[in-house]
Amino acid sequence: MSRTTIEGATELVSPKDGDVGVYMPEKTTKAASNQPEVEQEQKGRSNHWEVRTQEQAYAYLPEPDPGNKSEIENRYGKRIDLVELTDNPAGRSLFINGNPEVGTNRDRNKQHGFFFTADNCIGCHACESACSEKNDNPAHLAFRSVGYVEGGSYPDYKRMNISMACNHCDDPVCLKGCPTRAYTKHAEYGAVLQDPETCFGCGYCTWVCPYNAPQLDPVQGRVSKCNMCVDRLEVGLKPACVSACVGNALDFGVIENTPENREQCKTSIPGFPSPEITQPNIRFQQTKSLPEEMSRTDDMPVKYRKGSDGQYKPVVDQKNGKKMHWNLPKLNSRENPLVLFTLLVQAALGTFIIPFSGALLGVESFKQFMASNLFLPLVLLSLGMTSMGLFMSVTHLGRPFRFYRGFNNLRYSPMSREGLGLALFSAFLGLTALLLAPSNIGVNTMLASLGLGLESELSSLVATLPLESVVVITGLLASASGLAGLYYMNQCYQIKARPFWNHWQTATSFVGNSLSLGAMVSGVVMLISLGVESLPLQGAMESYGAVFLVGLVIEAVGLWGHNRTLNRSEDEGGAAHYIQCTTFGKTYQLRNALLAVNILAASGLLIFGGFFEVSESLANQSIVDESVYLIVWASLSLINLVTVVIGRALFYNLVIPTTMPGAFFWKNKGFEQHARDIGLADNPATGVAPLAH
Structure with missing residues (x-):
């Protein structure tokens, strides 16, 4: 397939060339008794979809009107006619189910979209049924869903139904986010199509889509979604949902072309997320008066209030009151692998980078530690934590054995870039460990006990090669790769459709946890070195204490800013914060209290010279003081561990997406x-x- 790009963002695919000249059905009905004529007409048709012999006229796409001059660009400034943006505009085949035939719709290369008239929708769910029947969906999946919002009071109580599927956006965030490159935006009809066989079930597209269009099937372990019924479009029929609509609420055609008997072509209605996120190809009509405030009937604490501009905006609906609860069991969720993945990887980054960068910056104790035999175990420990974290991320996939497809979309997807950065971090850590092995006494002792005579060869290797300089290079490469992975890990959660995550607090949480957890783990390794080699611990432990405190403060500042922003927010982010302060209110307060205790304790130790005195006592091998210090350090570490686990579990459980209302x-x-x-x-x-x- 040849690929072109719209304004450097969205890929348009031109499928392989196919046969041209397929006869398209006329918009007439034929009696079933006239079988010879019907069979003769069917022979000339494309067989993408079998057209019924008595198909109604409303099921066909409108014929292009030569006298009606269509818009060149839509209201977002994107071209409607996509044929000029492709390499081979004539006769391309979509190869639907391997069929090389090509439809002859003269609007085939124009951006199409749905038109929904909310005034006409009666909530019969016929569109849902037709879509699920055509796509053979199980009961727990629906590419098109009907939800509703309602408001007012008796006797003037009103409900507005909303039928929603994929909107085949001009800026499809699902395409950019998918790490496997399972999504493609086609020049034909402007359809955003997804290949379930390419998908490995990470579900990231379901996170970034504001309309809940991609559907993750936990049974099959993959995502699928509305395909615009391109097989029906190829034979001149509208999508199945449109043809099945009883109330004439759904229509379909070239975007910005207002259907017959319609007077509005709006981009939003109450309950519809901001169209600026993805520039969706759907238009609305809603002329009937509605109450000033519309509520959702699902459990999401969001309602919609009419502003001075006449537009409905989301506001927090405190439908569950303000009583605070613990709900600790609810912290256990399907996102547990991601909780472990992010914390393990961030701890591994800090564990390696803190002492390594300290040595490069000339801190004498870190320089001696890097030259000691304990540096290799620390590198291996970082490698082990990273490997375990990556393994946990793989177990989160619906199809874990296809994890290698996660690097397919390095051009767009932050997930692909995150995975590459962390994979390179692991690789360079492994290389660093291999370079440290020849000069490590423990490794040489183990080889000598095996009686293979390899220790002499390693000694000669150390004498002939500048391993120390190479270790610095591989360590720098590992640090750069790890920091890049951490950066794109943050970018994965900067999602407009999830305001609770789309805040700088996500970055402060990741960086702060990396520093505090890294200082905690590498500090333990440094303490162990006391019993193995005589190293000056004073400077190192003071440095670890300072880094530990800095990490806690960074996290606390982010939480303060997050709380301040969301307290004034009325969108889904504010609704998530409402749940945080009520459903998980006591757990949230516990996390904050533990963080404050840790900051005060670490600050006291540093300010009043606790680390300095204990380090000096350790240097004198005072068993009593050593025990006291170990208890203090273990206590701080345990409090920090509980704090970050609760915080990260809340992070995943609280987020509320800007999705469509349910029933x-x-x-x-x-x-x-x-x-x-x-x-x-x-x-x-x-x-x-x-x-x-």
């Missing part, structure tokens, strides 16, 4: 949890997916 039962996280608790979810017809990934 009281369908697409309602609260009902899904209730169904699991009482066993109703065991009935597949309930439509609640099992807790698996």
Whole structure:
């Protein structure tokens, strides 16, 4: 396939050339009794989709009107006619199910989109049923969903239904985020298509999409979504959901072309996330008056209030009151592997980089430690934590044995770049360990005990090669790769569709945890070195204490800024903070209190010379003082460990996406949890997916 790019952001794919000249069906109905004529017409059609003999006229795409001059650009400034942006505009085939035939719709290379008239939607779910039937979806998946918002008071109580699927956006964040490159935006119809067979089930596209369009199937371990029914479009039919709509609420065609008998072509309605996130190709009509405030019937604490400009904006709906709870069991979630992955990798980065950079900066105790036999175990410990973290991230995938596909989208995806950075960090750590092995007494002693005679060869290798200089180079490469991985780890969570994460506090949390956990782990290794080699610990332990404190302060500053921002926020980020202060209120306070205690304790030790005195006592081999110091350091480390685990679990459990409203039962996280608790979810017809990934 040849690929072109729209403004350097979105890939348009031109499929392989196919046959041209496929006859498209006329918009007429034929009697079933007239079978010879029907069969003759069917022979000339593309067989992407079998057209029924009595297809209604409303099911066909509108014919291009030569007298109607279409817009050149849509309201976001993107071209509607995509044919000039492709390499070979004539006769490309989409190869749907391997079929090389090509449709002859003259608007085939124009951006198409859905048109939803909220005034007409009666909430019958016929569009959902037609879509699921065509795509053979299980009960717990729906490419198109109908939710609703409601408001007012009796007798003037109103409900507005919203039917939503993939909007085939001009700026598809799913395409940019997917690490496996399973998404493609085609020049044909402007369709954003996804290949479930390429997907390895990370679910990142479900995070970044504001409309809940990509659907992660925990049973199959992969994502799939609306494909715009391109097989139907190739034979001139509208998508299945549009053809099935009972109330004439859904329509489809070239974007910005207002359908017949419609008077509006808006980009947003109440409950629809900001179109500026992805520039979606859907337009709305909603002319009936609505109350000033519209509520969701699902458990999400968000409602919508009309502003002075007439637009509805999200506000926090404190539907569960303000009572604080612990809810510690609810911290256990399907994201547990990611909790362990991020904490282990961040701890590994700090464990290696802190003493290594200290040695390069000329701190004498770190220089001696790097030259000692304990530096190799520290490198191996960092490598082990990174490897375990990467393993945990793989277990989070729906198809873990396809993890290697995570590097397919280095051009766009921060996940791919994060994975590459951490993989290189591991590789350079391993290389550093290999270079340190020849000069390590422990390694030589072990080889001597094996009686293989390799220790003499290692000694000659150390004498002939400048291993110390090479170790510095590999260490620098490992540090640079690890920091790049940490940077893109932060970028993975800077998601506009998840305001709770889209804040600089995410970066301060990751950096602060890396410093505090790294100082904690490498400090333990430094203490162990006391019993192995006589090293000056005074400067090192003071440095570790300072780094430990800096990491805690950085995290605390980020939390303060996050709390300050979300307290004034009325979007989904503010709603997540409301849950944080109520559903998990006591747990949230415990985390903050533990962090404050740790900061005060570490500050006291540094200010009043605790680290200096204890280090000096350790140098004099005072058993009593050593025990006291170990107890103090272990206490600080344990408090920090509990703090970061609670904080990271809250990080994953609290986030509320800017997704579409659900119904009281369908697409309602609260009902899904209730169904699991009482066993109703065991009935597949309930439509609640099992807790698996």
